Amino acid sequence: MISVKNLEKTFHTEGGDILVLKGINQEIQKGEKVVVVGPSGSGKSTFLRCLNLLEMPTGGEVWFEGRQINAPNCNVDQLRRKMGMVFQHFNLFPHLTVQQNITLAPITLKLKTQKEADEKAIQLLNRIGLADKAQAYPAQLSGGQKQRIAIVRALAMEPDVMLFDEPTSALDPEMVGEVLQVMKELAKEGMTMVVVTHEMNFAREVATRILFMDDGQVLEEAKPAEFFDNPKNPRLRDFLSKVL
C-alpha cells in the first residue's frame, strides 16, 4: 500500500545541511500496524511526514496505492484525502465547533452534503463518547478529548491509512489511556496505521511490526515479541534498557 524506496531528507539550515533521513526502504501492506520508535531526533517524525508530503523528500521515492506521490505531476491534495494524519498538538481548528471541525473537509471538498457530513460526525462522536461536545469549541475540551476528536476528524475523510505523529506525547498522563483506547479500537477494525510513539506497551500490544530508528536509519524491524525480547542491534538494546 505504501512503498518507500531509498527515502532521503535533507534540511537546509543556516548552519549547513542536515541529513535527517539517510535512505529508508519500507513496504507497508494493507492492514498493517507499523509502530516507529526511537530516540528524539532520530528522524521518525520526519519519516512519517514524508509519507503524506508535509515534508518533501529530497531523495528517493514514496509510492501510495500504485502512484509515486513525490513525482511532480502527482496531485498531493487528492492523495492526502486517503491518508489521515493525527498530530502531537492536535491542531484542531479553534474557531470552529467540534462538529464543524469534523465536517469541514468532507463538505468543502464536496464529498458529502451538509446533512450526510453532520450524520457521520455525530456517529463518529458517539463512537468516542463525545456526542455531547458536538457544539463545543476546542478551547472547552481537555487534551484527551481534543486528540480523540482530531482522530475522528481524520476518520471523517474515510482514509485508507492513518498516520499518527506522537499522538499522546502532549497529553497529561491520565489522558493517554483514552486516546490509546480509540487507537486500539481502530486497529482492531483493520485500519492500516503508521504510528510514531513512545508508548512501548501500545507498540507491544497493537503493532504487527515495529521499526527502530536512529540517526536517520531503520536499524531494526521485527514483530513485537521478537523486538522486545530478543533485540539484536546494540543501539536498540541500549534504547530499550532505558525506556522499559
Add this chain to the structure above:
Amino acid sequence: MNTLFASVPLSFFSDLGQQFYDDFILKDRYQYIIRGLGNTVLLTLVAVVIGVVLGTVVALVRITHQNNPKKLRVLNGICGLYLTVIRGTPVVVQLMIMVYLILSSGETLLVAMLAFGINSGAYVAEVIRSGIQSVDRGQIEAGRSLGLSNRTTMIKIVFPQALKNVAPAIFNEFIALLKETSIAGYVGVQDLTKGGDIIRSITYDAFLPLFLIAGIYLVLVILLTSCLSGLERRLRKSDKR
C-alpha cells in the same frame, strides 16, 4: 487668576449666545460643519476600503514570497519599496505630492481619498501580515493533511483566525485614520476641521468652532471604539471555556 484671564473680556461669557448665533446659525453657517463632517466621514470610509484592499494584497504578496522565495520576487520588491517610502515620509507631504504633483488636475477630495488609502494600506499590510503569521503552522498542516488545497486552507482556516487576531489593530488604524484626515484641509479639502476653520475666519471666533469640531471627532471615535469592543466580544465566542 486675574492675569490669566486678563485677555478675556468680561463680556465673553455673556456674549456666548450671540457668538453661537454668529458662528453657526447666521447665514446657515452650520452647513460648513455638516458638509465638513460628511466629507471627513466619506474620506475616511473610502480610504479605509482602499487601505484594507491594498494592505491585504501587499500582505499576501509578502507572505507568499516569504514562504517560497522563488515566487513573486519582483512584486515583493515593489511592495517592500512601497512600505518603506510610505511609512518613512509624513502623510501630509504624501498628500501634497499627490494633490499638487501627481494628480494635480483631479478632484481634490478624490485625490485625498486615494492618498490616505495608499498611506493606510502600508500600515494595514504589516498588521495583516503579522496576523496571518501569528496563526500556528500546525493549523495549515492540519488543513492540508485533510486534503484541502493551500488556497482553501488559507480561506477557511487561516484567515478567520488571523482576522480575529488583527481586528483590534485594524480598527485602531481606522480610528487613527479618521483623525489623520483632519490635515486634508491643507490641500483645500473642505473636511470637518476646515469647516470649523472657515467659520473662524469669518467670525474671528476660534473658541466655539474648535471645541465643536473637537467634540464631533471625539464622539465619532467613541462610537468606533464601542463598535470595536462589540466586534471583539463576537470574535471571542470560541475562546470561552
